[in-house]
Amino acid sequence: MDGTIDEFALIDRLVGRLRDMDGEDPVLIGIGDDAAVIRHPEGMDLLVTTDTVVENIHFAKSTMDYPDVGYKAIAVSISDIAAMGGRPQSVVLAFTVPTSLPIAALESIYDGIDEVCRRYQCRVVGGNLARCEGPLTITSTVTGVVPHQTAVLRSGAKPGDVIFVTGDVGSSSAGLAFLQGNVPMPGDDAVFLTVRHRRPNPQVFAGEVLREAGATSLNDISDGLASELNEIAKASQVRLRVEADRLPIAPAVRNFARKSGKDSLSFAWYGGEDYQLVGTAPSFAFARALARCQSAGVQLTQIGRVESGDGVVADVDGRLEVLSPGGFNHFRD
Amino acid sequence: MDGTIDEFALIDRLVGRLRDMDGEDPVLIGIGDDAAVIRHPEGMDLLVTTDTVVENIHFAKSTMDYPDVGYKAIAVSISDIAAMGGRPQSVVLAFTVPTSLPIAALESIYDGIDEVCRRYQCRVVGGNLARCEGPLTITSTVTGVVPHQTAVLRSGAKPGDVIFVTGDVGSSSAGLAFLQGNVPMPGDDAVFLTVRHRRPNPQVFAGEVLREAGATSLNDISDGLASELNEIAKASQVRLRVEADRLPIAPAVRNFARKSGKDSLSFAWYGGEDYQLVGTAPSFAFARALARCQSAGVQLTQIGRVESGDGVVADVDGRLEVLSPGGFNHFRD
Numbered sequence: 001m002d003g004t005i006d007e008f009a010l011i012d013r014l015v016g017r018l019r020d021m022d023g024e025d026p027v028l029i030g031i032g033d034d035a036a037v038i039r040h041p042e043g044m045d046l047l048v049t050t051d052t053v054v055e056n057i058h059f060a061k062s063t064m065d066y067p068d069v070g071y072k073a074i075a076v077s078i079s080d081i082a083a084m085g086g087r088p089q090s091v092v093l094a095f096t097v098p099t100s101l102p103i104a105a106l107e108s109i110y111d112g113i114d115e116v117c118r119r120y121q122c123r124v125v126g127g128n129l130a131r132c133e134g135p136l137t138i139t140s141t142v143t144g145v146v147p148h149q150t151a152v153l154r155s156g157a158k159p160g161d162v163i164f165v166t167g168d169v170g171s172s173s174a175g176l177a178f179l180q181g182n183v184p185m186p187g188d189d190a191v192f193l194t195v196r197h198r199r200p201n202p203q204v205f206a207g208e209v210l211r212e213a214g215a216t217s218l219n220d221i222s223d224g225l226a227s228e229l230n231e232i233a234k235a236s237q238v239r240l241r242v243e244a245d246r247l248p249i250a251p252a253v254r255n256f257a258r259k260s261g262k263d264s265l266s267f268a269w270y271g272g273e274d275y276q277l278v279g280t281a282p283s284f285a286f287a288r289a290l291a292r293c294q295s296a297g298v299q300l301t302q303i304g305r306v307e308s309g310d311g312v313v314a315d316v317d318g319r320l321e322v323l324s325p326g327g328f329n330h331f332r333d
Numbered sequence: 334m335d336g337t338i339d340e341f342a343l344i345d346r347l348v349g350r351l352r353d354m355d356g357e358d359p360v361l362i363g364i365g366d367d368a369a370v371i372r373h374p375e376g377m378d379l380l381v382t383t384d385t386v387v388e389n390i391h392f393a394k395s396t397m398d399y400p401d402v403g404y405k406a407i408a409v410s411i412s413d414i415a416a417m418g419g420r421p422q423s424v425v426l427a428f429t430v431p432t433s434l435p436i437a438a439l440e441s442i443y444d445g446i447d448e449v450c451r452r453y454q455c456r457v458v459g460g461n462l463a464r465c466e467g468p469l470t471i472t473s474t475v476t477g478v479v480p481h482q483t484a485v486l487r488s489g490a491k492p493g494d495v496i497f498v499t500g501d502v503g504s505s506s507a508g509l510a511f512l513q514g515n516v517p518m519p520g521d522d523a524v525f526l527t528v529r530h531r532r533p534n535p536q537v538f539a540g541e542v543l544r545e546a547g548a549t550s551l552n553d554i555s556d557g558l559a560s561e562l563n564e565i566a567k568a569s570q571v572r573l574r575v576e577a578d579r580l581p582i583a584p585a586v587r588n589f590a591r592k593s594g595k596d597s598l599s600f601a602w603y604g605g606e607d608y609q610l611v612g613t614a615p616s617f618a619f620a621r622a623l624a625r626c627q628s629a630g631v632q633l634t635q636i637g638r639v640e641s642g643d644g645v646v647a648d649v650d651g652r653l654e655v656l657s658p659g660g661f662n663h664f665r666d
Contacts, residue, residue: 038380054465
């Protein structure tokens with residue numbers, strides 16, 4: 001890093017990349033004092049979540065540009081707020097930065113942060129930057145709000161409920177495989193796969209719709225659909241039964257799987273980083289949410305039903321298999 | 334790190350070190366779902382602050398034990414809440430952990446975290462642990478509350494106001510010098526210096542008293558008194574005039590300075606990490622706060638007066654000098 005600029009000047013320069021927000025601003029005091037001060041809306045609970053991304057573990061320069069790194073570092077935490085049925089409000093950032101990283105790279109990261117924050121109306125209200133030997137790491141802590149006592153947990157699924165996912169699944173991991181490999185894809189598919197890996201869209205709108213409609217559980221897909229389904233089954237003490245042929249898998253993912261000799265279902269079950277929502281709702285609540293999502297152009301798909309029991313079972317080509325977070329086992333009832 | 338334990342099991346084990354809180358608990362959902370859910374008290378603004386400590390930059394094994402590291406990593410952020418006149422409520426933690434660090438070290442760090450959180454009634458509501466090559470880093474993000482529109486900023490100091498500090502200054506840096514050196518000190522002084530460096534006491538009580546009394550500015554002493562005074566002078570567009578012989582310097586610091594051939598005032602001006610509060614208040618407000626602090630056994634000392642002008646000047650042995658964050662310059666009015 002440029003030795004002629006001190007940490008305070010650097011932070012000023014980076015914060016200068018962030019543009020003002022449109023609309024009403026609940027932030028009374030942002031960056032610059034000991035702590036940020038935020039007006040908290042009445043009747044709402046506070047949500048707090050944190051996540052860290054580490055270079056060469058969670059992202060790599062070979063598959064992500066710096067603005068993507070900034071965008072995604074915040075998106076992963078916004079997605080956790082969406083998975084509670086909440087709305088993001090503020091973010092604080094903590095960077096550890098290797099001394100070799102050029103300031104221009106940090107500025108590019110901030111451009112991506114600015115983009116995701118504007119898109120989700122989430123203000124950067126504080127941060128910290130420590131230089132040290134080691135990989136670039138970005139920790140984002142996002143606060144959000146949700147009406148009192150209405151946060152959607154993982155533990156409310158009930159037998160008879162519909163199981164659903166938003167958007168499509170497997171696109172991010174297929175995108176990563178595409179970016180890491182050398183299988184040529186037609187332009188549209190290449191763009192789709194690249195964007196889905198680099199710029200996930202946390203489902204804040206769908207999360208709020210699902211909460212209002214009466215969803216009984218929600219989880220965001222960070223580690224893979226199989227893993228998230230198992231978390232809901234465990235927390236809710238129910239069995240989730242999903243049908244493989246109902247999984248919403250994008251045509252580009254199917255095309256890429258075919259060309260590269262891979263299984264598109266593997267991307268969907270285990271891929272992770274889709275930052276879609278998976279959850280459960282009684283049929284009437286699901287129908288209500290579906291109508292609102294459809295009229296907003298947001299994809300919402302039923303993929304199964306909740307049963308009494310435990311674990312996750314998947315109907316794959318007429319065979320019932322136990323779906324563990326890491327793979328299939330033969331099903332024994 | 335022990336390869337036989339996965340990240341989820343490790344986090345469960347570490348979280349198991351945290352004991353339940355006494356008193357009313359605003360945390361509706363703590364660790365374990367996508368985000369924590371916290372009941373927000375009516376009529377209060379939300380405070381958010383973050384800070385990162387990095388091994389061998391902010392702490393070293395030679396001068397701090399692991400419980401101290403955990404304690405201090407959270408204390409530095411609680412101190413930022415105190416410096417707004419607020420009360421801490423929740424903390425989320427993000428660790429980057431070198432693979433070589435034994436799990437027992439992390440458990441010890443969590444014991445210190447548990448101590449500081451119990452002392453300040455601040456709940457750990459979430460966290461993240463990433464293993465990577467590089468130094469141990471701990472990022473603490475603390476939320477707090479303060480009555481609406483009453484947060485005490487750095488920018489409200491007015492000519493005529495009293496300048497004050499809580500506790501004593503220079504003790505932490507003198508403690509560090511003691512721990513790094515080989516100047517023998519009598520038992521009581523050695524304990525005092527060691528504890529002041531390892532276990533700072535964020536001034537939450539004093540911060541609330543000062544806010545209620547009508548303090549016009551507050552800052553916590555992380556980078557050193559000279560630096561914090563300059564921040565207030567700059568943010569408030571006033572001159573701060575302080576008297577060196579009024580600085581509250583502990584006897585152990587004076588003893589250590591004498592024995593080690595150092596200047597106790599240097600520890601006080603530039604040492605940093607005291608996590609005391611420095612600020613300003615009209616005389617009547619200061620008197621009110623002083624009475625409440627005295628009856629609670631909390632030290633509060635007037636060290637100067639606010640004047641019109643800019644910068645910080647110090648009266649040292651009858652000479653007026655300009656006090657910059659890094660040292661003295663000859664004063665020219």
